[in-house]
Amino acid sequence: MFEDIFEEEMARKSIFKDQSKLSPDYVPGTLVHRDEEFRELSRLFKPVLEDKASQRVLITGSVGVGKTALSLRFGRELEAGAEKRGFRHDYVHINCRKERTPYTVIRELMNHYFPRLSRRGFAPEELLSDVVDWLESHDAYLTVGLDELDFFVRQNGPDLLYSFIRAGEETGAPNRLSVIAISRSSNFFRLLDEATMSTFMHNKIELDKYNAQQLTDILKNRVKVAFRPGTVNDEVIDLISEAASQRGDARFALELLWHAGRLADKEGLEKVTLENARTAKARIHPEIRTDVLLDLRRHERLLLLALARHLKISDKAYTFTGELDEAYKVVCEEYGEKAFKHTKVWEILKKLSDFGLIKTQPAGMEKGGRSQRISVPDAPVETLEKELEKILDSKKV
Ligand SMILES: Nc1ncnc2c1ncn2[C@@H]1O[C@H](COP(=O)(O)OP(=O)(O)OP(=O)(O)O)[C@@H](O)[C@H]1O
Ligand SMILES: [Mg+2]
Structure with missing residues (x-):
């Protein structure tokens, strides 16, 4: 009996050809509907390849419009372009939201050039100057993609960015370091000095949200490499791109497609059905960013879990600092952690708010003192709760 089930399952063909193409x-290899922006980037980097100058560019645009993909793709071309011209130009992409501190950002870069060297205790500027020395001695050039830089600058201030911009400038030798700053919005610009701000403003590439037709083209291209032929028809693609077009977000569209495909596989179907796509749409909440949740520290997760549970139980749209503090203590106890004191909780709240995971606003006279009104963006708190529990349970660190 089990033998039959086993063989039946082995014989069943997945509708996917290669799921990793949806991750x-x-x-x-090609970013549909981003030719213009790619051209603009190439134009801005022409002096870098032709005259060995340095460049600073800013890429902005809302969630899932291809900022990361564009810079990574461009970086690859930049490296190949330099090689063709007979010199070395590296592209190193660093997610500054994930790395969080100046030290860990620079460590990413150090790992690229000095993989086995531990350099704790050195100031980020010193480490950066080691990288510049390395470039100098190897006659190499470097472009750093500082992704999600807005989070970083809001947390740490702009000093690290200034160091990147200044690195190598003093030596009188050619400046070997270029920067591609990547951020959702240019709001954080007010934290920068006039000169830096104006450089980036002149070299700004703004990616618009995708419309339904553009999302359709993106999905169709991806279907070709990720699914077996004839398993995803146009109506399914249209339904998904229509659903994702309200946000203009390609990541959401691809997530829906992937989820719909997995549902079809699970049901043993030969094709993705419209119902699979509708179910995916009902289940996936783009407001809940799993990648961001995965990068959180333990107490940030615990506090967010406390908030989700508290909002669920109280059935209110928001809560206050004091109440959340209590809920957080309960969650800490459950997970065997010592709860942080109020000031630290305050800091964590600020981080969660910078990450866009919660919304805070002063509670005014309602509750007195420094109390804040805290809520989550439009997403079911129950889903958020489940997602966090899953992560907390899988990583008992
Ligand atoms: N023009 C495109 N063609 C093909 N795939 C695309 C295109 N734009 C985006 N994608 C895909 O959509 C997903 C989201 O893109 P990406 O991660 O670059 O967005 P982002 O702008 O960096 O979003 P975030 O602000 O959340 O970081 C990725 O899987 C990417 O490969
Ligand atoms: Mg990105």
Whole structure:
């Protein structure tokens, strides 16, 4: 009996040809509808390849419009372009939201050039100057993609960015370091000095949200490499791109497609059905960013879980600092952690708010003192709760 089930399952063909082509880490060879922006980037980097000058560019645009994909794809071309011209130019992409501190950002870069060297205790500027020395002695050039830089600058201030911009400038030798700053919005610009701000403003590439037709084209291209032929028809693609077009977000569209495909596989179907796509749409909440949740520290997760549970139980749209503090203590106890004191909780709240996971606003006279009104963006708190529990349970660190 089990033998039959086993053989039946072995014989069943998945509708996917290659699921990894749908994963968020996959960078497609061509980015549909981004030719203009790619051209603009190439134009801005022409002096870098032709005259060995340095450049600073800013890429902005809302969630899932291809900022990361565009810079990674461009970086690849930049490296190849330099090689063709007979010199070395590296592209190193660093997610500054994930790395969080100046030290860990620079460590990413150090790992690229000095993989086995531990350099704790050195100031980021010193480490950066080691990298510049390395470039100098190897006659190499470097472009750093500082992704999600807005989070970083809001947390740490702009000093690290200034160091990147200044690195190598003092030596009188050619400046070997270029920067591609990547951010959702240019709001954080007010934290920068006039000169830096104006450089980036002049070299700004703004990616618009995708419309339904553009999302359709993106999905169709991806279907070709990820699914077996004839398993995803146009109506399914249209339904998904229509659903994702309200946000203009390609990541959401691809997530829906992937989820719909997995549902079809699970049901043993030969094709993705409209119902699979509708179910995916009902289940996937783009407001809940799993990648961001995965990068959180333990107490940030615990506090967010406390908030989700508290909002669910109280059935209110928001809560206050004091109440959340209590809920957080309960969650800490459950997970065997010592709860942080109020000031630290305050800091964590600020981080969660910078990450866009919660919304805070002063509670005014309602509750007195420094109390804040805290809510989550439009997403079911129950889903958020489940997602966090899953992560907390899988990583008992
Ligand atoms: N023009 C495109 N063609 C093909 N795939 C695309 C295109 N634009 C985006 N994608 C895909 O959509 C997903 C989201 O893109 P990406 O991660 O680059 O967005 P982002 O702008 O960096 O979003 P975030 O602000 O959340 O970081 C990725 O899987 C990417 O490969
Ligand atoms: Mg990105």
